[in-house]
Amino acid sequence: MNPDQIAKEIFAVIGSKEKIHSSECCMTRLRLELDSLSDDKLAALKKINGVLGVNQTESELQIILGPGRAAEVTKCFQELLKGSDSKASETKSAPSFGDGRELHAKIRAKNATPVKLFFKRVADIFIPLIPAFIACGLITGSVNILLRLFPEAASYSSILLLKIAGNTIFYALNIVVGWNASKQFGGTPALGAALAVLISHPLLSSVTLFDSPLVPGRGGIIAVLLISAAASWLEKHVRKFIPEMLDLFMTPLIVFLIAGTLAILILQPVGGIIAEAIGTAAYTAVKSGGALTGFILGGIWLPCVLLGVHQAFTPIHAELLSQTGVTILLPILAMAGTGQVGACAAVYVKTKNHALKKTILSALPVGIMGIGEPLIYGVTLPLVRPFVGACIGGAFGGAVQAAFTVGASTLGLSGLPLAAATDNPSVYLLGIVASYIAGFIATWLIGFADPVEEEEK
Template structure:
């Protein structure tokens, strides 16, 4: 794929540079905030080779490109945008000199100003952000900013741990070997330092100093806390896990910002961090950590009871609803819950259930592949299936099942059947950040997890075959 060429084509459709207010990317999408988007913009983008799909809201245009491609295209797009802005700035300086009059060119310039330059671009961007700044959306954005940078660590450490567990199940005698112990340390490293990583990122997201967030997280995690008695109660290191860390760092960042407003500038460097750690540290130990502990316990108990008591029905509902939840963009709220469950119980019972949603897509797309006569659709499915099996479902969702309509619904139901299997056997995952087939290595019962995958494949295939679909033009 020529990512520079693709980025230029996307820029030509969404530009000029004044129309592009902000760019960003996640693992699979190039995200653009535009001043205006023409009705045909989405269709033009979808027609580009390399674009899997387009998701458009009132504030953002998401161009779905797939893992790897999204980041490289975003870099090339940013370079294209910067070059266009530099050229426009240079032309602006030249236009400062008196230019020949011409009614036609003047009308064109007025049209451009009318379309893209009403008011200040930064003000327009701020207005869009303010419109979109509901408390829930802001919370999701912060959660995303805290945990998405940790995903490569979750994946690497999770795969090391999973593969090591499989090896030790077949050869337990290897457990005493030095290199096996080293691998075990590498696999556990993300969770050993989890509170510190989250504290650092959370403080940054909440507007405070990242290092102070990391220190506050270290305070409530420090092993020496167990040697301290408050009355008749012994302090517990790490109580409340990630939930307590989020509460403590949010308070610490809020306190730091207030202190900077009242402490003289010449004393800011000395007093602000000192008072932040002292005040927030004691507040954490006496108030915030116990509250975090109660919330964490409630989450853990709630999930455990729902799955153990509800069994297959709970798994069916969660597995069936997960893809619509992902499409609504609220799936990031689950990440701290997964992490908290792993810290408290060693596994998260939710992830294997939710992973079945993507497996239902695989079965549905296989049915479409064997039933359709459309060569382009067959090619799309073949190119997207490998990453879908590995747990990246967006190419199949936006490139196949969602545009066809009914296959998306049958795929969700297929995932629901797989989720029922995972919940019925209480399958847990000791890591996050991976899904699909690779998740097998970190599950508590790999064979049962594979049974759930197979169930989703078969159910998604059968339901899609029976329900059918309208052939694309």
């Protein structure tokens, strides 16, 4: 089914344009802020050809469509909203009396905890960078595989250019993180980017403060996040007392000078301490704990995803990538998704419910490719016990990855595609197989309550 038709069917099921408050695309999903839908309408959405799953949390509806298709359907959906003069669009209009959006915002604010808001803000900073990480990581991984097979190719111009291409994201990482972070914290993005350049400037090494030379780039993205947050807070307060006629040039000057001074003297050193602690903790945990650490992390990751705390790991992955070129956590955590594949395969074999078999059959291919939402919300979570089986599968797969300290040169990938971006593809694939088998066996032994066919009720 084409994206336009999927968008029209989703729009038709929701029923009232007045219910929709905003719409946006998030990698694999169409996210809608709207008044809650009935169970019947949620079931109708799940039956739309092209919809892989549906998840409703508080006043947000997530319609899982998969990579690529999600962006296309979102674009078509927003065009439908614009054409119908709905209140939801990419650019939200000013609220009018009685339109409900102010009340809706208050309800969301009441339900949103500081922790949830923090994790969401962190995710919003890094999610736009994931395509670049994927592209560069796959290039780096592919080059590494090629050089293992043909070591003599290391001096080829084409290989050297590909190596440069694979490292590109790291040369701009601080700048784009500074831009996105300032945007999320309510500041001027360009100032955040400029401050990120300041602490990364090569000439910093020629400056000595307190009998120690400055270190360009120290603290990485952690320092950039701290500086962007401080600069954004400062900018909001500076604007309160700067006259409008002077605001254009005085505000950025004052903010840059004060925030830049704080960055060099305090925030970059603090960021450096935190970043070094993150790197040391991650490598110590995996290398000293080995398979046990991987077993624990791989086993608890699916519950972390459900609780939303997984978003906090994104800057940790990014910091490890900027420090060492690989993240040793991602291959471990990716096993949670592969454990689901094994668990769902067991459900497929045991169930007598044809609708459930059809759901699994349509969701397994994308699950193998690392997109786990359809399996989580369509199979394992509703059945409960297979979710436990999936966690067990993830634990065994994580143990394999940690035992061999497999690293990945990207973030945002999972499942089979991640193999190309790891420094040990054969061991990574071995971990996937272990996760498949463990998830299958655990789910088979634990069992589940097989849902009755609708016509039999």
